[in-house]
Amino acid sequence: MSGFVRTLRLWFAPEEVRREGATPDYRFSLANERTFLAWLRTALALIGGGFAVDQFLPDLRWGWRVGLALALLAAGALCALRAVNHWVRCERAMRRGEDLPESRFPALLSVVVAVVALVMVVVVLVGWEG
Template identity: 55%
Template sequence: MDRVRGLGRVEEGAEPDYRFTLANERTFLAWVRTALALIAGGVAVAQYLPDLGTPVVRALIGVGLVALGTALAALSHRRWRRTERAMRLGQALPANPQIPLLAFGVTAVAVAALVLVVLDTR
């Protein structure tokens, strides 16, 4: 198991090149920014989208975006820690479940939005 110090710093293995550690942190922050954008988009859809389609579908799109953003935020720390550990131990980087989650989640929301737009034009 990881030995952790402070705010989740992994101390196991050898200290990697600082550039890789900083790149890992930038990637973590990018995932957090993406999560925040999804959450903000979900709130905006649920609260401020004009009457487009039924309120239930708008609410589902909003909840879907917020749930997707929440999942990405939660997974981002796990990804950062696993990547840091792999770098320290000289192992291959671990698989990343966030990429398919984001791709399929955004696709599902886009399809729901498309349905709303098509239904509204009729």
């Protein structure tokens, strides 16, 4: 739990990440920042998808519509939190000269997106639109 709190503080505390290790080539830091922003855009796209499901599929049954929209919004929030966590971990690993952290999150997100897409196909084909 203390490790989690420490990481949480790193998300917002400017100086703590820089306290350890050596400053890497600034281009690596910028590449890490762009990766973080790309993940943040993915999160925003999921949130936008949640809004879109709610707004542009009015014929869908209430349960399906709200459930799908909330799932997409939750995935977006999770993706954003993971983005900053991964960014801090990568930055720290670069400063310490360690290997970059490995992550199962991309695979997990791919599977979730694929499942949501398949469910949508089934919902539209079978015609459960109320």
